[in-house]
Amino acid sequence: MNTFYNEILIDHNARPGHHHAVPGANMVLEGVNPSCGDDIVLQLKVEDGVILDGGFAGDGCAISRASADMMLDLVIGKTVEEAKRLSSLFMKMIREEISGEELEELQEAGALQDISHMPSRVKCAVLGWHTMDEMLEKN
Amino acid sequence: MNRIDQSGLDIGKIREDFPLLDTAGLAYLDNSATSQKPLCVLEAEKDYYSRYNANPMRGLYSISVMATDAYEEGRALTAKLIGASCSEEIIFTRNASESLNLAAYSLGSFLKQGDEIIISVCEHHSNMLPWRAAAARAGAVVRYLEPDASGELKVEDLEALLSERTRIVTLTHMSNVFGYLNDIRALAGAAHRFGAWFVADGSQSIPHIPVNVRELGVDLMAFSAHKMLGPMGVGVLWGRAELLEKMPPFLTGGEMITKVTLDDCTWAPIPHKFEAGTVNAGGVIAFAEAIRYAERIGRDKMALREQYLTDLAADGMRKIPGVTLIGSEKAQDHHGVLTFHIRDVHPHDAAAIFDADHIAVRAGHHCAQPLHKYLGVPSTIRASLMFYNTEEEIGLFLETLSTIRERMGCPKIEE
Numbered sequence: 272m273n274t275f276y277n278e279i280l281i282d283h284n285a286r287p288g289h290h291h292a293v294p295g296a297n298m299v300l301e302g303v304n305p306s307c308g309d310d311i312v313l314q315l316k317v318e319d320g321v322i323l324d325g326g327f328a329g330d331g332c333a334i335s336r337a338s339a340d341m342m343l344d345l346v347i348g349k350t351v352e353e354a355k356r357l358s359s360l361f362m363k364m365i366r367e368e369i370s371g372e373e374l375e376e377l378q379e380a381g382a383l384q385d386i387s388h389m390p391s392r393v394k395c396a397v398l399g400w401h402t403m404d405e406m407l408e409k410n
Numbered sequence: 411m412n413r414i415d416q417s418g419l420d421i422g423k424i425r426e427d428f429p430l431l432d433t434a435g436l437a438y439l440d441n442s443a444t445s446q447k448p449l450c451v452l453e454a455e456k457d458y459y460s461r462y463n464a465n466p467m468r469g470l471y472s473i474s475v476m477a478t479d480a481y482e483e484g485r486a487l488t489a490k491l492i493g494a495s496c497s498e499e500i501i502f503t504r505n506a507s508e509s510l511n512l513a514a515y516s517l518g519s520f521l522k523q524g525d526e527i528i529i530s531v532c533e534h535h536s537n538m539l540p541w542r543a544a545a546a547r548a549g550a551v552v553r554y555l556e557p558d559a560s561g562e563l564k565v566e567d568l569e570a571l572l573s574e575r576t577r578i579v580t581l582t583h584m585s586n587v588f589g590y591l592n593d594i595r596a597l598a599g600a601a602h603r604f605g606a607w608f609v610a611d612g613s614q615s616i617p618h619i620p621v622n623v624r625e626l627g628v629d630l631m632a633f634s635a636h637k638m639l640g641p642m643g644v645g646v647l648w649g650r651a652e653l654l655e656k657m658p659p660f661l662t663g664g665e666m667i668t669k670v671t672l673d674d675c676t677w678a679p680i681p682h683k684f685e686a687g688t689v690n691a692g693g694v695i696a697f698a699e700a701i702r703y704a705e706r707i708g709r710d711k712m713a714l715r716e717q718y719l720t721d722l723a724a725d726g727m728r729k730i731p732g733v734t735l736i737g738s739e740k741a742q743d744h745h746g747v748l749t750f751h752i753r754d755v756h757p758h759d760a761a762a763i764f765d766a767d768h769i770a771v772r773a774g775h776h777c778a779q780p781l782h783k784y785l786g787v788p789s790t791i792r793a794s795l796m797f798y799n800t801e802e803e804i805g806l807f808l809e810t811l812s813t814i815r816e817r818m819g820c821p822k823i824e825e
């Protein structure tokens with residue numbers, strides 16, 4: 272009966288804190304994962320190299336939603352550089368190369384650690400992060 | 411409602427024939443994707459490769475003759491299975507998709523600018539994309555037949571689309587999403603009244619119900635061995651001999667000619683004209699064994715058993731709040747195909763929970779994206795049954811299904 276749908280993930284999916292539009296957002300990007308049909312639109316408000324606010328809209332599976340929500344919990348208030356570093360830590364976690372200390376930095380997003388054993392769902396977990404990376408690269 | 415299993419089959423004993431059912435430790439409910447295979451089928455293939463593997467059709471020595479005979483016996487058994495007029499009407503391919511590509515490429519070569527092809531919205535991508543490509547090559551027009559809420563393709567609706575411009579109608583006998591068994595005989599009759607050819611996709615029907623192509627009155631019909639206890643890598647295209655004789659080859663090369671010179675060639679007679687290159691003899695020989703196995707069990711009994719299991723599962727699903735079955739409300743219209751969604755739960759999350767409970771179901775668009783768009787859902791979950799499934803497996807499936815909303819943190823539905 273054990274699934275990787277732990278309480279943290281379930282909670283971020285059922286009650287996401289950032290599933291809303293962002294007033295004054297100056298970066299918007301759609302991320303699509305054809306395998307689950309996940310389709311999220313990520314919005315960020317970035318000023319002077321700092322992510323002041325963020326939110327997401329759209330539909331997706333629990334993993335893509337929860338992952339995007341946990342990501343926003345982590346990166347709001349951080350600098351763009353810091354957000355990129357966290358993103359690379361998240362990818363390290365997915366590749367199972369992360370150290371214990373690094374994992375702590377990811378806070379609740381570490382709840383997705385076991386997803387690396389489900390190759391078909393990795394794309395869902397990284398959708399939000401990839402979308403953010405792409406957005407930050409472009410700007 | 412089929413409350414009792416009237417098939418009289420000893421399922422416990424039958425399951426011993428299927429190594430995977432014994433060892434994988436899961437409830438396998440993805441039979442529409444591919445069925446499991448009995449040991450005798452695996453052994454037939456092994457026996458071929460161990461005792462008489464040689465390139466069929468070419469050899470002038472004993473084991474090549476044996477291989478050829480066994481391969482052709484597979485063709486004869488397949489012909490008998492679907493009521494073909496003669497063995498030559500059976501063309502072996504890799505799978506139903508290749509059969510449909512062959513059909514679309516070859517029959518499609520007769521199309522002219524402005525001609526029309528009718529396809530249904532319910533088609534598997536394999537019975538849609540090859541025809542669209544054929545239409546595009548010829549400058550022909552594709553028109554879409556829509557199903558009703560049960561998933562039925564209605565003759566009246568087809569008649570409304572038919573005209574003297576219609577050259578080809580290609581429809582599924584049984585949809586892999588709805589499980590509804592279409593009245594192909596009536597649909598083909600309507601197409602023929604307008605002088606159009608009728609192609610049927612039998613990928614889901616032939617594995618589960620007795621089918622006679624001549625009684626159906628179709629011109630071409632495709633299906634795959636792997637969905638009916640046979641190995642992967644063997645598909646069938648049946649066609650009326652007179653039509654196949656007129657159709658140009660799809661793939662060219664070895665084994666499909668009578669004579670080749672530097673500037674000319676004549677095609678071999680059917681079916682060889684359509685079987686270029688070395689054939690999958692081992693696969694066809696294993697498929698022949700699958701046909702014999704199903705006959706030993708009794709295809710009518712298998713269908714009865716599947717009906718009973720479908721009733722059991724559909725009945726249980728109806729009682730679970732938040733679960734919606736796609737298609738007909740009547741269980742007997744589903745033929746073991748139960749496609750559904752769960753309110754507030756993404757199908758892939760549901761499938762992952764089933765997987766954690768060792769139940770194999772499918773989630774996604776089931777190679778029918780246009781149909782899902784038409785139904786207004788991005789994806790669905792599908793449980794599909796085979797006669798070897800058990801009451802216990804259905805029980806486990808229903809038990810997990812009833813816990814999914816709660817396990818995904820969804821609020822309780824007040825009834």
Ligand SMILES: Cc1ncc(COP(=O)(O)O)c(C=O)c1O
Binds near residue numbers: 443505507585614
């Ligand atoms: C209705 C239908 N048509 C065609 C196919 C294609 O079969 P295959 O993948 O064996 O070519 C399938 C199987 O997925 C199917 O369900």
